[in-house]
Amino acid sequence: MKLVRTTVLCIALLMVYSLPVLSQTSPAEAFKNVIIHAADGETIESGTIVWRNGVITSLGKDVTIPFDAYVRDGGDSLHVYPGFIDGLAHWGSPDIANDSKQPDEPGNPSYARAGIQPDRSAADQLKFDDSAFDDAPKHGFTTAAIGLKGRMLAGQVDLFSINGEKTKEHMLENGIGVLAQFEEAGGTAYPSTTMGIMTTFRQLFNDAEALRQQQQYYASTSGNYSAPEKDKVLEALYPVMDQEQPFYFAVDSKENIERLFWLQDELGFEVVIVSGKEAYKKADALKERNIPVLASIDLPEKPDWKKAEEKEDESEAKEELEEVTEEMRVFRDRQLTAYKADIRNIRKLVDAGVKVGYASHGIKLSDIQKNIITLNEEGELSEGDILKMLTQNTAEILGYGNKMGDIAAGNMASFTVFSKPFTEKETKVLFSVSDGKLSEFESESSNE
Template sequence: MALMLLVPVAQAQDDVPRVTSVMALENVRVVASPGSVSESATVLIRDGFIEAVGTNVSVPVGADRIDGGDTLTVYAGFIDGLSHVGVREADDENGDVEDRGNPPPARAGIQPNRDVRAFLNPEDTAIRRLREQGFTAAHVMPKGRMLPGTGAVILLGGDDPDTMVLRGETAQLAQIASASGVFPSNDMAVIAQFRQTFREAERRQAVEARYDANPEGMERPSHDPVHRALFPVLSGDLPMFFHTENALDLHRVLALRNELGFPLVLTGLAQSFDALDALRDADVPLYLTLDLPDAVEVDGDEEHTPFDPDLRTRTFADVEAEEENLKARLREVQQQYERTAALLHEAGLSFAFTTKDTAPGDVLAHIRRVVAAGLPADVALAALTTRPAERLGIDRQVGTVEAGKIANLIVATGDLFDDDTDIHTVFVDGAAYDVTTAPADADPDAEINPVGTWALTVRSPEGTVDATVQLDGSPEALDGTITVEMVSSDPAPFDEVRIDGNILTFAFTAEQFGAIRGRLTLTETEAEGTLTIPGFGGVPVTGTRTAGPDQ
């Protein structure tokens, strides 16, 4: 951008000793909170806090300064209502079990006794990527399946897990997420397992209370961290953040809540345009996903004739009309997802946003699509700042640009919701982070060394299967094996395997299927692609690196 304002900003990441802890943002437009704007103002930051905000602020000598030229705009840093940013993968939800119908709780995905603070990883590149989208704090949860554990609010900066934490034990996360190859292996069983886990927790709570009151004649209750972790949920003290991916999930979670009666917060809510009545009746806090369908280009028919639901075709002569109509419907459906936030707002349902399941690099673009589709910008800003701050109990520390708050700020080249605006700098805990262009997701020129171990999740038509890829040799001469859980415990050698840039391709032979081919796009730590099975086509695969190349 053609800004004379590109004064050097103290890099939070650099190694040269700093001489001041004061930073002044001068001649900036300040959006202190949704709807509250000051022009030509100064924001003074000291020791990580906002010391002063206003048009009449004196800047100490020797402070680092940024001159905003009256166009740079300062916002409160965004707060992610729910995500897994900065959270390490735990590896205890896979592997062989003796009795797959009754696996240990961890293998089944029942780990409410886990605390996300034990899994923080300041090195996670997603922190940088999300920060570059304007996020300075996030409500993070352990990764996992149906009951992954309790969450914390963290700051998206710094290199010490403990100082990142703003608040702990925020909530339990729950989701209708099945285990791999063991009970509960599908949604239906997960719902049954929720019943089982809650009812048993209730029983244990009662038994322990009785024992505490009078142990005489009673067997001493065994230590049971899993069920015990749910006691605060049962007593209504700890909210249950229940993540949903579509309208069916939403109805199912509400039915469970009505049956088991836990303090519910609904998150995700994609497709909630189909369940507005149920949402209204539920009367629970909402966190709406920022994941949107890819904006698929639907070609043809420039005039965009609206979808005609009554169209009846008969013969070959009508096939074109049918196709145009189906395209029109697809276009409308895509828009419907973008319209969801506006729809909820118009229905009087207030929400904050979550980036869970959203590619970090897409978040700001998605926020802008949502605003373009009718969500008022102020409401969007509130859903990203003040509202999550209040709901997460951190509104005295973050969420607005006000003196005394933690210096979590976005400095943008203009209106944040405008497509042409860039984020210039993001402050987290007073430290400034330059925004650099994120690396492209697919890059044939990338130099990824895939050697090591990759844990893959294969989403077959009838269930999820875990697989492990072991790659040996060098990028120039790869060799390796794949082990597909439930098919065989013996690794199958690759018939061929190679990497081109960040594209890994391989083939192996499975007795039941013949030659199976895979194609994965890799980052240093993640993999995504397809496995093509003869007679079935390509099934999606995702994965993460669990070892190597240097390990």
């Protein structure tokens, strides 16, 4: 009898200790009979992808689907792509505070009035009920680095898995970098010029280094020495000064990119360029400095006269062309050359060996699909080039290339199911999986 009681007790204890383990394992989910597109361009026809607990466990043609998996059949017509990653978005950010009021000391305004706020955390101030967090997955985005709208030093850049209002609960990392730009304080406050901003950057780094030396001396001495005052703004620059955090520097023109180089040479920080619409003009220097670009696809509009040339009614286009003077023709040639150069910005950067990812940096979600098609048709970028830019390259620039950006076993389960290849005009996002969480958008177009 004693043996029976002991055996029963052991079984009961085994069951009790097993419960937490079982409760931590979620059922698997899977898509089968889908076309899987890897970031490197490899395609798996009639493929299967399985994920559990937010991680891809297996994928391929001959995959054994776990017995507990909830399976969706793609019917060999649906396309699965790695989730797009926005390297710098402003979704949910409050607008910049009204700065029309003149400060008491315009030459010495507060940090906030001057736009110097590197200590601000995006996670603390974002409005997570912003519609962009619901709309982004419908356009293929599953992950985003988000910064606040601001001026010279707008604040920390935080990384999130995107899942509607629940995005707040899915922050992957706080403070992957600091958002910076050549943006004046506004109104009459200093710095009000680009030269003033550059001077302010130098002064901030000098002040931060002086404060750190005081703090280190205070910590090392036992003498009668007053503790230095805390300064959260200057202390927020320590990781940048130590090259533990980069500046995510929003800059477009060739001249401002050169100014950024001067600052980097003098102050020694790491940098990621955001937007970079004229970055192609400094492509060789960017490659030499190993500076990546989170490129904007906020593309210029094609000149109206060029659109007229491409009209289906050739007689109408010919009539318009006959009215063009020689002076107008010279102007149009220059205008078209500039347009093509801007459209091919990313192509030129890639050809120069620059690592190019993607950042919306204010572009509307509704414009993304249209501009992707333009890059494919006129920007000399293949579907594979664009996919790699939106996924693996951006993940690597953000420091997450070994966890996301591609559909691979062991990576985060973040991918999107399209009705057609993502560069086609009529494609629709049917499902979005962000960090393992699935959302379905059966009848909603990705370019709405």
